[in-house]
Every structure is written in C-alpha cells, then in structure tokens.
Amino acid sequence: MHDAELEELRRRKMAQLQQSQESQLQQQAMMEERAKQMEAERQAIMRQILTPEARERLAKVKMAYPDVAAAVEEQLLRLMQMGRIQNQIDDATLKAILRQISPQRREIKIERV
Known part of the structure; x- marks a missing residue:
C-alpha cells in the first residue's frame, strides 16, 4: 500500500x-513569434524609408557593427514616427547619418625615442 x-x-x-x-x-x-513579427515590421518600414542602395549599405554596416546599425535604425524609426522623413533616404544621406552616429576614431601614434 505504501509503494x-x-x-x-x-x-x-x-x-x-x-x-x-x-x-x-x-x-x-x-x-x-512576437519578436519575429516586430522585426518583420521594422524591415518593412526600412524598405519604405530607405532606397535599395541605402538598405544594402545598412546591411553591410549591420554585419560589421551591429550596435551602430541598430542605433541608426532606431533613429530612422523615431524620425519617421515624428513625421520628419518626407522622401526616401538615399545612400549619401545614410552615409552622413552613419558618420554622425559612429564613434570617432582616434589615431594612435607611437613615437620611439
């Protein structure tokens, strides 16, 4: 019984x-599933506001510097929500945005005495 x-x-x-x-x-x-849906919506918005060349550049940046690409995407999404993006962003404009967001590189010199 006990068993x-x-x-x-x-x-x-x-x-x-x-x-x-x-x-x-x-x-x-x-x-x-919710994360996939959000990413799909994000990509759809990026297709609307970026030209194909700009999307390609952003994809390349995303491979090398995912944090920089995420910051650019966030900034673009915010600008679109505020209504500040009137036309599609081309490659030259995206380059300018990337220059502003990407950290400044320091040049290191080693002098031997």
Missing part, C-alpha cells in the same frame, strides 16, 4: 513538471 501511494505521488509530480515545462515552452514560443 502504491509513493508511486502515485511521483506520477502527480511528474505530470506537474511536464505541465509547467510545456507552459514555459509555449510562452517562449509566443515571445519568439
């Missing part, structure tokens, strides 16, 4: 663990 009760408790505990794990997996899947 049967113990076995029943084990089964209940296993069922609880499986349920909690399944709910965690569902929540994670929902969060991933």
Whole structure:
C-alpha cells in the first residue's frame, strides 16, 4: 500500500513538471513569434524609408557593427514616427547619418625615442 501511494505521488509530480515545462515552452514560443513579427515590421518600414542602395549599405554596416546599425535604425524609426522623413533616404544621406552616429576614431601614434 505504501509503494502504491509513493508511486502515485511521483506520477502527480511528474505530470506537474511536464505541465509547467510545456507552459514555459509555449510562452517562449509566443515571445519568439512576437519578436519575429516586430522585426518583420521594422524591415518593412526600412524598405519604405530607405532606397535599395541605402538598405544594402545598412546591411553591410549591420554585419560589421551591429550596435551602430541598430542605433541608426532606431533613429530612422523615431524620425519617421515624428513625421520628419518626407522622401526616401538615399545612400549619401545614410552615409552622413552613419558618420554622425559612429564613434570617432582616434589615431594612435607611437613615437620611439
């Protein structure tokens, strides 16, 4: 009788663990899906406000400097939401924006005495 009760408790505990794990997996899947949707919306907006050449440049910057590209995208999204972007941004304008956002490089000289 004692073994049967113990076995029943084990089964209940296993069922609880499986349920909690399944709910965690569902929540994670929902969060991933939401992130994918947000990224798709972001890319759609970028297609609207950037010319193909500018999008290509931003993609290259994203590969080398993801933090700089993210900052540029955020700035462009904010400008669009405020209504400050009237025309598509071309490659030259994007270069200017990148120059403003990217950190200034310091030149290091080593002098030997």
